[in-house]
Amino acid sequence: MSAEFVQLSLVPLLIGTLAAMACAVPGNFLVLRRQALMGDAISHVVLPGIVAAFLITGRVSTWPMMLGAAGAAVVAVVIIELIRRIGRVEPGAAMGVTFTAMFAGGVLLLEQSDTSAVHLDVEHALYGNLESLVWLAADGWASLGDRAALADLPPELLRMGMAAALVLALTALFWRPLKIATFDEGFARSQGIPVRLLGFGLVVVAAIAAVAAFDAVGSIIVIAMFICPPAAARLMTNSLERQLGWSMVFAALAAILGYVLAGYGPGWIGSPHAVSASGMIATISGLILALACLFGPARSRLSAPSEP
Amino acid sequence: MAARQAPTLAASDGITRSAAPDAETAPGPLAIRGMTIAYGEKPAVFSVDMSITPGSMTAIIGPNGAGKSTLLKAALGIVPALSGTVTVFGRPIGEMGRRIAYVPQRASVDWDFPARVQDVVAMGLYRELGLLGWMRPRDRERVRDCLERVHMAAFAGRQIGQLSGGQQQRVFLARALAQDADLYLLDEPFAGVDAATEAAIIGVLTALRDAGRTIVCVHHDLSTVSAYFDHVFMINVSRIAEGPVATTFTAANLQATYGGRLLAAQIRDLGLGDVPRPDAPCPAPLRS
Ligand SMILES: Nc1ncnc2c1ncn2[C@@H]1O[C@H](COP(=O)(O)OP(=O)(O)OP(=O)(O)O)[C@@H](O)[C@H]1O
Ligand SMILES: [Mg+2]
Numbered sequence: 001m002s003a004e005f006v007q008l009s010l011v012p013l014l015i016g017t018l019a020a021m022a023c024a025v026p027g028n029f030l031v032l033r034r035q036a037l038m039g040d041a042i043s044h045v046v047l048p049g050i051v052a053a054f055l056i057t058g059r060v061s062t063w064p065m066m067l068g069a070a071g072a073a074v075v076a077v078v079i080i081e082l083i084r085r086i087g088r089v090e091p092g093a094a095m096g097v098t099f100t101a102m103f104a105g106g107v108l109l110l111e112q113s114d115t116s117a118v119h120l121d122v123e124h125a126l127y128g129n130l131e132s133l134v135w136l137a138a139d140g141w142a143s144l145g146d147r148a149a150l151a152d153l154p155p156e157l158l159r160m161g162m163a164a165a166l167v168l169a170l171t172a173l174f175w176r177p178l179k180i181a182t183f184d185e186g187f188a189r190s191q192g193i194p195v196r197l198l199g200f201g202l203v204v205v206a207a208i209a210a211v212a213a214f215d216a217v218g219s220i221i222v223i224a225m226f227i228c229p230p231a232a233a234r235l236m237t238n239s240l241e242r243q244l245g246w247s248m249v250f251a252a253l254a255a256i257l258g259y260v261l262a263g264y265g266p267g268w269i270g271s272p273h274a275v276s277a278s279g280m281i282a283t284i285s286g287l288i289l290a291l292a293c294l295f296g297p298a299r300s301r302l303s304a305p306s307e308p
Numbered sequence: 309m310a311a312r313q314a315p316t317l318a319a320s321d322g323i324t325r326s327a328a329p330d331a332e333t334a335p336g337p338l339a340i341r342g343m344t345i346a347y348g349e350k351p352a353v354f355s356v357d358m359s360i361t362p363g364s365m366t367a368i369i370g371p372n373g374a375g376k377s378t379l380l381k382a383a384l385g386i387v388p389a390l391s392g393t394v395t396v397f398g399r400p401i402g403e404m405g406r407r408i409a410y411v412p413q414r415a416s417v418d419w420d421f422p423a424r425v426q427d428v429v430a431m432g433l434y435r436e437l438g439l440l441g442w443m444r445p446r447d448r449e450r451v452r453d454c455l456e457r458v459h460m461a462a463f464a465g466r467q468i469g470q471l472s473g474g475q476q477q478r479v480f481l482a483r484a485l486a487q488d489a490d491l492y493l494l495d496e497p498f499a500g501v502d503a504a505t506e507a508a509i510i511g512v513l514t515a516l517r518d519a520g521r522t523i524v525c526v527h528h529d530l531s532t533v534s535a536y537f538d539h540v541f542m543i544n545v546s547r548i549a550e551g552p553v554a555t556t557f558t559a560a561n562l563q564a565t566y567g568g569r570l571l572a573a574q575i576r577d578l579g580l581g582d583v584p585r586p587d588a589p590c591p592a593p594l595r596s
Contacts, residue, residue, distance in 0.1 A: 032422075173439060179423075180431050182418070183418055183428075184415065184417040184431070186412070187417075187431065187483075191405065191435060192435070234422060238423070238424055238467040239422055239423075239424060239427065240421075240422045240423060243422050298422075
């Protein structure tokens with residue numbers, strides 16, 4: 001049993017948890033800045049960047065793709081600013097135009113080029129391939145100390161781990177200015193905080209998390225994890241530090257519970273087919289949000305008469 | 309015009325004293341030259357000069373829409389000016405942000421943000437703590453002290469949106485206090501604040517002034533100008549008058565600032581004597 005667990009479930013569990021947490025952390029700020037759909041938008045915007053990276057390198061590998069994605073995010077932000085300034089339209093409209101146009105560009109690029117050798121297909125994009133990330137060289141917990149077996153770990157684990165570490169480190173480093181700029185932009189400016197640059201950096205960090213997670217677990221998890229754990233965590237506390245902690249707990253909980261339920265749940269009700277782990281993880285995160293809405297201690301403010 | 313030197317205060321007020329400013333040589337805390345600001349066609353502030361005396365407590369008075377808030381915002385570089393220059397302690401504003409604390413008339417923040425009162429005040433320590441500096445026990449102590457000075461310590465753990473308007477205003481004043489600035493720009497700090505709190509706030513501001521800091525307040529209550537402030541700046545789009553309260557806060561200047569909106573009887577109630585008729589020679593300034 002333990003050998004089978006380490007072989008088949010340990011790595012997907014770890015990757016799922018890391019992906020969920022990497023998205024949930026910047027998600028806290030995106031939700032507070034009313035940019036929650038940015039996660040969705042990013043997964044659209046980065047498509048041309050990913051395809052371009054693939055066309056240039058000829059391989060599906062995470063780092064060039066992340067660079068391409070980050071580059072696409074930069075281009076998107078610049079275009080949005082230009083449209084806003086020149087066209088004098090509201091930011092929402094500028095974003096909408098930019099995101100759909102870039103996504104369409106990505107699809108065109110994908111169709112025009114020979115990417116048939118890779119599985120850049122819809123199914124993969126939505127659900128990822130969490131279940132296939134197995135560690136066949138392992139034969140039990142002892143393998144964690146076995147160099148030869150460790151070398152055979154799916155490379156996605158290291159990538160996701162590094163992306164998660166990068167996201168966490170950047171969030172920790174810029175925590176204070178991010179918090180101040182999100183709460184009170186005018187005051188943040190007066191304190192010499194580069195508000196625009198910071199907002200832009202947040203989008204780039206979210207893009208890093210999104211692209212890394214997208215590769216391993218698909219865009220359903222990305223969208224769900226950007227929004228559900230932070231939104232549920234907001235209902236648990238009135239302190240941003242604690243909110244971050246709760247969001248990470250919720251993200252991990254959703255990933256682990258979702259994976260286990262997807263693998264074993266159908267068996268418990270007599271069905272021979274496992275369901276998609278990504279879909280189940282997203283469902284659990286939605287359930288957590290629903291429970292937080294019903295029982296979260298800091299939810300009273302929603303019904304309280306709001307001060308102008 | 310030397311700043312009023314008030315007797316020193318007890319050391320327990322939590323303010324470090326800066327060296328007494330030398331009004332002759334030291335550059336003024338805030339100097340504005342030829343400032344014109346327009347939102348649309350019509351200027352909100354027209355060709356205004358302002359020269360704040362070091363260590364003074366100045367009231368900016370004028371009717372609604374006179375451009376008081378606009379002038380403060382332009383001084384801080386929040387709204388762009390059509391023309392004019394601003395220097396803070398002799399330097400451009402961009403280099404001097406650390407020495408200024410500003411409390412807006414109405415804070416435009418995300419009231420639903422997961423921040424408690426103490427978290428908001430702690431934001432005032434950002435310049436000192438920087439990116440990664442830990443909140444040490446004495447920083448927490450300082451946050452608590454700033455809250456106590458505005459009588460808000462009991463609300464330290466309350467979410468910021470769950471306060472009354474006057475309480476919110478006091479939290480932002482506490483954040484400004486935590487900044488430990490040399491120049492305080494406050495836009496109507498007494499609006500919507502009860503009498504006991506007003507007395508507490510004026511006590512805090514006076515203590516700051518007596519410690520050598522400079523205070524500039526937009527103020528609406530003409531009956532307390534003489535009691536609270538030593539200098540006054542009167543504006544109605546253009547500058548009407550500026551100087552020590554004793555010589556500048558006169559019936560003639562009030563009439564010029566408020567025009568017909570201020571009744572002669574109201575001016576009389578301020579103890580400033582009769583309103584001059586336009587053709588009559590200006591009377592000698594009356595002391596309040
Ligand atoms: N954001 C803005 N856009 C357009 N016009 C503005 C804006 N802010 C202020 N104004 C106009 O500029 C003028 C000065 O406004 P300001 O807020 O400086 O007045 P104030 O002296 O602070 O008044 P109050 O005593 O009511 O606070 C007013 O006529 C106002 O209508
Ligand atoms: Mg105003």
